[in-house]
Every structure is written in structure tokens, then in C-alpha cells.
Amino acid sequence: MSAPVLEVAGLHQRFGATEVLRDLNLQVRAGERLAVIGPNGAGKSTLFNAISGLVRPSAGHIRLRGQAITSWSVHKRHQLGLARSFQISQLFGQLTVRDHLRCAASWPDGQGYRFWRMLDHQRTLNARVDAWLERLGLAERAADIAAELSYAEQRTLDIGMALTSEAEVLLLDEPTAGMSRSETARFVPLLRELTEGKTLLMVEHDMGVVFELADRIAVLVQGELLACDTPQAIRANPSVQRAYLGQSQGSDA
Numbered sequence: 280m281s282a283p284v285l286e287v288a289g290l291h292q293r294f295g296a297t298e299v300l301r302d303l304n305l306q307v308r309a310g311e312r313l314a315v316i317g318p319n320g321a322g323k324s325t326l327f328n329a330i331s332g333l334v335r336p337s338a339g340h341i342r343l344r345g346q347a348i349t350s351w352s353v354h355k356r357h358q359l360g361l362a363r364s365f366q367i368s369q370l371f372g373q374l375t376v377r378d379h380l381r382c383a384a385s386w387p388d389g390q391g392y393r394f395w396r397m398l399d400h401q402r403t404l405n406a407r408v409d410a411w412l413e414r415l416g417l418a419e420r421a422a423d424i425a426a427e428l429s430y431a432e433q434r435t436l437d438i439g440m441a442l443t444s445e446a447e448v449l450l451l452d453e454p455t456a457g458m459s460r461s462e463t464a465r466f467v468p469l470l471r472e473l474t475e476g477k478t479l480l481m482v483e484h485d486m487g488v489v490f491e492l493a494d495r496i497a498v499l500v501q502g503e504l505l506a507c508d509t510p511q512a513i514r515a516n517p518s519v520q521r522a523y524l525g526q527s528q529g530s531d532a
């Protein structure tokens with residue numbers, strides 16, 4: 280079994296008197312796809328915010344590739360290979376699809392100042408962006424501004440930015456939220472293909488998507504980890520049935 284790439288240990292998150300996450304322990308192995316599910320208000324987004332650096336945990340540790348990153352900035356975490364896509368797309372409406380991916384492709388590099396190095400750098404960058412435009416199925420939309428894309432294309436671009444930045448660990452916050460059933464059906468195989476070999480942690484409400492994509496599923500209820508296991512074991516777990524799956528299957532699955 281490979282060592283965890285991402286590790287959450289004894290994580291607590293309080294907002295004033297409210298304890299939103301309680302003694303959370305979670306490990307994600309290299310190349311694994313782990314889905315976090317749970318009822319509304321369970322603490323899923325808060326967990327993502329803590330891992331990506333948007334909130335500082337009240338207690339506990341977060342480790343990325345063995346390094347304690349608990350107090351690191353979002354930017355520094357990104358440099359170590361952690362990228363996040365958001366539930367609501369964080370795109371710039373007037374920037375083109377290509378410009379979005381060019382920005383994302385530039386994130387990990389410190390640009391050299393010598394002229395020939397910059398030229399070489401630009402050529403490599405453009406080739407990388409072209410390749411990602413093809414893989415994302417957005418090549419024909421490259422010159423269009425983000426505001427003109429369909430909702431599903433915007434989500435693809437949002438996730439494409441995380442991928443183009445060459446992060447190894449991706450946090451995807453409800454990647455299919457707001458998509459129609461047919462858009463979701465087209466998107467899930469694409470997502471699977473694009474993230475092959477990456478380590479994936481995702482929050483997702485659509486149980487069809489979760490059971491299709493996830494290698495393991497973590498169930499969060501009222502800020503505590505109820506179970507973390509294979510999809511088959513989670514489906515058969517009576518406490519999970521009671522706490523979550525039973526109540527959501529009618530609407531989500």
C-alpha cells in the first residue's frame with residue numbers, strides 16, 4: 280500500500296462556540312480518488328477550506344507529501360502540488376479560455392528574466408496549453424471568453440485550470456453541481472480520463488457520480504467521520520444507510 284500523499288490528523292474546526300469538524304482523521308494515497316459525502320452542513324466544505332488553506336484549523340495537522348502544511352498559505356500549498364476547483368466557478372468572464380489555461384500553466388513556474396529563457400518558456404507554455412485545450416475538448420472554444428461558455432464548459436475549464444497547473448493533488452468541490460443529467464453523463468468519463476494518475480479528493484452530492492468515480496468514500500456526519508471505505512462497503516454499511524444514503528437515495532442516486 281502506498282504512503283499517503285495527503286493526510287489529515289486530529290483536525291478540529293471551531294467557529295466561535297460551534298464545533299464544525301471534530302477529530303477528523305483521513306488519508307489519501309497516491310493516485311487514489313476519495314469522495315467525501317455527507318448531509319448538508321456536515322462540514323465537507325469546511326474540510327476542503329482547511330486543506331486548501333482558506334481557513335486555519337483550530338487544532339490538528341494537515342500533511343502534503345509528508346510535509347506539515349497546516350499553517351501554509353494557499354499559494355505555498357499550490358507550489359507543493361495542491362490545487363482546488365470551486366463549487367462556483369472562479370473564472371474571469373472576459374478572459375478567453377486560452378488565457379485562463381495560460382495563467383494556470385504559468386502558476387508553478389518561476390519565470391527566468393533572461394530573454395532566451397523567456398522565449399523558450401513561452402513556447403513550452405503554449406504547447407502545454409494547446410495540449411490541454413485538446414484533452415479538455417475546448418480547442419474550438421480557445422478564443423472565446425469564459426462568459427460565453429455553457430455551464431458544463433465552464434466547469435470543465437475550472438477543473439482544467441487545476442489540471443493545467445500540473446498539480447498532483449486535486450480538490451474538486453462538487454464537480455458536476457448544476458449540470459444536467461446528460462452533461463454529467465458526458466463529463467464523468469472525461470473527468471476520469473483527465474485525472475488518471477492524479478490524487479483526487481472530491482465533495483460530491485450526486486451518488487451516481489460518487490459510486491462511478493471513487494475508489495473510497497468518506498462519510499462525514501455532523502463534523503465527524505462516520506466511515507471511510509470502498510464504495511461496496513459504504514453501500515452495505517448500516518450506519519451510513521441510516522445517517523445518509525437511505526435519506527438521499529431518492530433524490531440523488
Ligand SMILES: Nc1ncnc2c1ncn2[C@@H]1O[C@H](COP(=O)(O)OP(=O)(O)OP(=O)(O)O)[C@@H](O)[C@H]1O
Binds near residue numbers: 294299319324
Ligand atoms: N465561517 C464560518 N463561520 C461560522 N460557521 C460556519 C462557517 N463556515 C461554515 N460554518 C458552519 O459549519 C457547518 C458546516 O458547513 P459546511 O459548509 O462545511 O457544510 P457542508 O457539508 O459543505 O454543507 P453543504 O453540503 O450544504 O455544502 C454549517 O453549520 C455552517 O453554517
